[in-house]
Amino acid sequence: MLNHKLGAAGVTEKTITRADIVDALVQEVGLTRQDSSDYLERVLEMVCEELVSDNSVKLARFGNFVVRRKNARVGRNPKTGKEAPITARRVVTFKPSPLMRRRVESALASKE
């Protein structure tokens, strides 16, 4: 995917998935795996539903998800320089909370 080529693959090679979050719920809340998985799906689905309905989702101490409408425009393939039309679309943007920004910045800057 394009993003990987642009260096968005994260700082480490490690990827966390649903299974890791389910593990954390089992260990830290004491739920069954089934309940943990059900809750996680519900949370993600509720956020999706709000975004699809054009609503924003603001999660204190985490960040805000906002849907934006983009008009059609003429873009360019960054590799070939060739013009490529970009259709009108709705996109999700995530704005991390100042807390998350600070924590990510200080944790990773100190690793260097």
Next chain:
Amino acid sequence: MLFGPFSFQISVMLRSELILRLSEERPEIRPREVERIVDVILDEISAALEAGDRVELRGFGAFSVRQREARTGRNPRTGESVPVEKKYVPFFKAGKELRARLNNGEDPEDR
């Protein structure tokens, strides 16, 4: 609020409302515990990003940390050059399924 024919109502779901709705769906679990569940989910994602890891939630999207290179910025008021240090910024990209749901069932990146 109305600003003429092109306006549409913008509404917001907060963390507290998410917890409230989940509690209503699952009355057998105490709201305090539902709050804890939401905290653990969001904390896991935050902790992964702090470790520099990527979080991939298929259908929903992926969180990652992007590195912004050091650059020379400018104070917009004085025009003065100011060095901006290299920094790490959390980033989210909506998953294929969510992109399609936002765009009448078709992921615009496939067009």
